[in-house]
Amino acid sequence: MKRFDTSLYFITDSTNYEEDEFLRRVEASLQGGVTILQIREKNKGTRAYIDLAEKVHALTRRYGVPLIIDDRVDVALAVDAEGVHLGAEDMTVAAARKILGEDKIIGATAKTVPWAMDEAAQGADYLGVGAIYPTTTKVKTVLTSTDTLRKICGAVSIPVNAIGGLNRDNIDVLAGIPVAGICAVSAIMKAEDPKKAAEELKARAEELGLIR
């Protein structure tokens, strides 16, 4: 049975970190309570992506947290990750579902209501919607308004997460929108103390009634 909780969704980025420090930060985030973790590597070759994903998977397994691989269905299969996240330039959700079967988690990016409905119809398990705020993590990203985010939440029955520039000081903009969770890269990855950052982001999201 595929069960997952997107309430505190951490996306990693190894850029600018030695591997040991990167893995130390990933483990700290897990200690801080992230509920699902995506490895996102845009500049690695296939072997290096698989190698790092295996190391991250050893950690996520220890904490009982599902590992999602960004972009690459083949890497997800190679490391027996729990799922994959697909955007507009990746394999379609329908194609990935044929390869991965029903037990793997398939997430998709969506920025408009019709796009969200299409991904859900193809069998996506959750959506990531944004960027809500400008971000330096993703190049050339278009913003999605909180109004569109709210409409997407009403249009699909799968969990919808907000993403993009989110941190504990600005997620109040999501109050009252029925998101399933918060996605963050920098707020946790680049924090002085990633464990504390994860704990504080979760506490703030709970305080605002965004997650439980």
Ligand code: TZP
């Ligand atoms: N998709 C939309 S915004 C984004 C992705 C992957 C990056 C979010 O990173 P950060 O550092 O939390 O702004």
Ligand code: MG
């Ligand atoms: Mg992608």
